[in-house]
Amino acid sequence: MTDLTDSIPHVSPVWTHLLDKVLVQGEGPYVWDQEGRRYLDFTSGIGVVNTGHCHPRVVEAICEQAGRALHLQANIGFVHEPMLRLIGALREVVPPELDTFFFSNSGAEAVEAAVKLARQATGRTNVIAFQRSFHGRTVGTMALTSSKTVYRAGYQPLMAGVFFAPYAYCYRCPKMEANPERYGANCRCDWPLEQVRFLLKSQTAPEETAAILVEPVLGEGGYVVPPAGFLRGLREICDEHDILLIMDEVQSGFGRTGRFFALEHFGVVPDILVMAKGLASGLPLSGIAARRELMDRWQPGSHGGTYGGNAVACAAAEATVRVLREEGLIENAARLGEVLLTRLRALQGRHPSLGDVRGLGLMVGVEFVVPGGRTPDKDRAKTVQKRCRDNGLLLLTCGTEENIIRWIPPLIITEGELEEALEIFGGALGNAIQKGGEGR
Secondary structure: OOOHHHHHHHOOOOOOOOOOOOEEEEEEOEEEEOOOOEEEEOOHHHHOOOOOEOOHHHHHHHHHHHOOOOOOOOOOOOOOHHHHHHHHHHOOOOOOOOOEEEEEOOHHHHHHHHHHHHHHHHOOOEEEEEOOOOOOOOHHHHHOOOOOHHHOOOOOOOOOOEEEEOOOOHHHOHHHHHOOOOOOOOOOOHHHHHHHHHHHHHOOOHHHEEEEEEOOOEOOOOOEOOOHHHHHHHHHHHHHHOOEEEEEOOOOOOOOOOOOOOHHHHOOOOOEEEEOHHHOEOEOOEEEEEOHHHHOOOOOOOOOOOOOOOHHHHHHHHHHHHHHHHOOHHHHHHHHHHHHHHHHHHHHHHOOOEEEEEEEOOEEEEEEEOOOOOOEOHHHHHHHHHHHHHOOEEOEEEOOOOOEEEEOOOOOOOHHHHHHHHHHHHHHHHHHHHHHOOOO
């Protein structure tokens, strides 16, 4: 039998790797490498396995559907049974106004679909996105992404018609620091909204602007939770100018924030909702939801994909929705999210290198800074991440400066497993500080 490691030199180096190990198994919140070592996977496969690795009900649904049909192309029959069952399940959790669905394979594909729908339905071309945003790495979604230059470098020029406004990142808001009386903690994010309005006056006229595309919680850009007034203000701007509001819930959806979708925290309903990652517990599936009246303006045949809405993936997704709702995973995310924030903020009180701790549910970011200020400290974040990895806890960093460690565990974790992770993190943090020093 061929040694599998012989194939390693033939893997494209474009992928970056957290581990230099071959992973062979996943179960619940754990993964195992080829040497038999177990890791607590608090990456959830980058926000994918919200139900944990190989949840029995999801595996059963996959096997049952695989025994009936692997692939039933949506263009051949009038869709197929697994897709219709999935739509029924999603209609129980998606805002009722968004009653029509389109499915594809990845988050980037779903964002592309949302933008294409917005452009064709409105007859307008331009899109406003936000600084530090991440929407994908296809040619189109690269143009909408500004979290890091690595995603764009070497691929320019990108799609035209994209304009960026500042996100409501309170910890790094220049106006809040300069004018706290006007831009205080209870503000409705006047300054970022002012910048959106300024774009509509200076660069992209409302009659040329098809959509505003926003993550309700900033993902790759830093796990930033905006004040509710920011998203409500965007909704008001869109309504004022007949601009479509697209919410990208690829990373924040499916129970991650302690609600089925993050938009529920803010009381804002978009015109188009983008979903992926946690949708199918590890199978490639994404989608968008919008009003039927809007979908009816999408020219038949102008968009699609061979594998979009794959039958096995749809079966997995229906099971995922049922598991999230019936097994208390969303409530668990809300409860343990509060525990996680409390424990991390206690560490923050002892370690000035933890500049900010923020999050909703089990979508939490810890921002590392040079003590005594707010200068991003990527090195400290990476050191802590590495020490956690070496001690069996997998965590990812994020943010433009890569100085934020994100906590994104499976929603099935127990309080005991969370405590185990916090112990490893606390030890790694203390060790990194002891080695590198930390002064107030």
